[in-house]
Structures are given as C-alpha cells and as structure tokens.
Amino acid sequence: MGIQFPVVKLDDFAGRAEQLLDDPNPFALVTAAYLATRETKGDDVRRAAAKWFILERLLLQNRDRRIIIDLTVVIDWLMRLPQPLEHELWRRIEKFERDRAMPYISSFERIGLERGLKQGLLEGRREGCREGQALLLSNMLAERFGALPAHLQQRLAHGTSAELLAWSKAFVNAATLDEVFNT
Numbered sequence: 001m002g003i004q005f006p007v008v009k010l011d012d013f014a015g016r017a018e019q020l021l022d023d024p025n026p027f028a029l030v031t032a033a034y035l036a037t038r039e040t041k042g043d044d045v046r047r048a049a050a051k052w053f054i055l056e057r058l059l060l061q062n063r064d065r066r067i068i069i070d071l072t073v074v075i076d077w078l079m080r081l082p083q084p085l086e087h088e089l090w091r092r093i094e095k096f097e098r099d100r101a102m103p104y105i106s107s108f109e110r111i112g113l114e115r116g117l118k119q120g121l122l123e124g125r126r127e128g129c130r131e132g133q134a135l136l137l138s139n140m141l142a143e144r145f146g147a148l149p150a151h152l153q154q155r156l157a158h159g160t161s162a163e164l165l166a167w168s169k170a171f172v173n174a175a176t177l178d179e180v181f182n183t
Contacts, residue, residue, distance in 0.1 A: 021057045028070055029058060033075045044082055051079040052089055059096060126161070133164040137171065145177050152177065 028087055033054050034078040040047035081089065134156045141156075142148055148156075159167070167180050174180045 021054065024061075025065060029054065029071055030074055033078045036170055037078050038130075040079075044085055048081050048085040048089055051075065051081065052092055054079075056091060056096065059093070059100075075135060103114070128160045130159075130164065133161060134159060134170070137164055137166075137168050140168075141177065141180065144171075148177075154179065155181065 011115065014035055017035065018034055019033075023029070033051075036050040036054060040050055054075060055072065058068060058075070060129040061068075063071075138148060138153065138156050141152075156164070156167075170180045
C-alpha cells in the first residue's frame, strides 16, 4: 500500500490571503493569486488592485531573481487584465523597481514578452486565415466536384496559404479536380 496524502483543495485556503502572502513557499503565492482571480471574476479594477498587491508582496520578498520572474509569469497568466489596466500595472512595477533599484523584470524582458505575445497572436491570425481559406476552398470543390477524396482533404488541410491561393485560382477555370491540384 502506497503513501496516503491528505486531499487539499485550493479553495480550502480561502480567507487566508495574508498567511499565503507571507508564506515562503512559492506555491502559497500562486494559491493566493488563484483565489484572488476567482474573487475578482468580472471586476477588472479589483483584479488589477489584487494583482498589484500580490506582485508588490512578491517583489518585497527576498527571493532569487529567477524565481520572482517565474512567479510573475504564472501570476500574470492567472490574473489576466485588459490591455489598459495591464499597461498601468507594468508602469507601477517599473516605478516600484526604479524607486528601489531592483529590476526583477527588466524593460528588455518585458518588451520581449510583449513581442512574443504579439508574434503569437499574429501567427494565430495567419493560421486562422489559412484554415479559413482551406475550408472555403474545400466547400467550393465539394460543391462542384462532389465529396473530396481523403488524400485531397489532407492536402487542403496541410496546404500553405500560397498553395491554397494557387488552387483557388485554378478552381475558377478547372473542369476536374486534377486541374485544380496539378498547377
């Protein structure tokens, strides 16, 4: 028989925010952020205030820089805010760091995180457009030529935007499926 661990739910810590914020265990801080996220659902202003309070406590703790950065990333993920409130929060963090000469998350890292997010969004849009192109072309081909064979469905699903555009142009004058895909 294995070791029996007690079952502890995060909600069991509700009402113990101060204790969690003072606890040296990094998971206590993440638990506090989780609980604050649940408590502020639908109230972005309260969430921004709670997020600042938690991050300020984190920055005041004497932790390793890497741990602070990692915990900030997790808290940031848990406690998402609308763009204007997020920018205001980062301005507060920058001021806090300047006032104490303690840049845990440098401007370069923050800019890198923002650029990574923007790049991810851009790639997501491109993929969405490509999928939309493939779906539209698939529907048009099926309407004209009937059900598509599996190998052509796969080809459409994995085609690049350039290929999908070329196949769409070929579709206009094509009399057969071969004429569409042999361009």
